[in-house]
Amino acid sequence: MLIESHTFYFLAFAAVASLRLGSLSNVTNTTSVGSAVYSGTWAIAEVLQMFVLGPRLILSIRKYYAELVAKSDGGTCTMSISAFQVGEDAWTGGDV
Numbered sequence: 001m002l003i004e005s006h007t008f009y010f011l012a013f014a015a016v017a018s019l020r021l022g023s024l025s026n027v028t029n030t031t032s033v034g035s036a037v038y039s040g041t042w043a044i045a046e047v048l049q050m051f052v053l054g055p056r057l058i059l060s061i062r063k064y065y066a067e068l069v070a071k072s073d074g075g076t077c078t079m080s081i082s083a084f085q086v087g088e089d090a091w092t093g094g095d096v
Contacts, residue, residue, distance in 0.1 A: 005060070005064075006057065006060070006061075009053055009056070009057045012048075012049065012053050013049065013053070015045065016042075016045045016046055016049045019038075019041065019042040019045055019046075020042070020046075022038070022042075023038070023039065023042050
């Protein structure tokens with residue numbers, strides 16, 4: 001479920017990474033209009049990734065795990081309440 005809902009974020013990060021790799025080539029170092037458009041697109045995509053996509057991904061993962069914890073039944077805490085009663089050993093049940 002978590003992977004399916006975050007496919008857009010993964011694709012956006014992959015797109016910005018490919019733009020970053022493309023900016024390392026010598027073709028983008030020219031003074032053509034295409035190079036300027038590419039550099040501008042890369043700059044806008046990088047800012048969106050840092051200030052929009054990254055925080056949204058973090059917040060949505062936090063929300064997912066908060067809902068997961070809220071839906072849990074708390075089965076791990078029930079043993080500690082019943083096992084440690086006064087005068088009984090937790091492992092042997094007081095038979096020692």
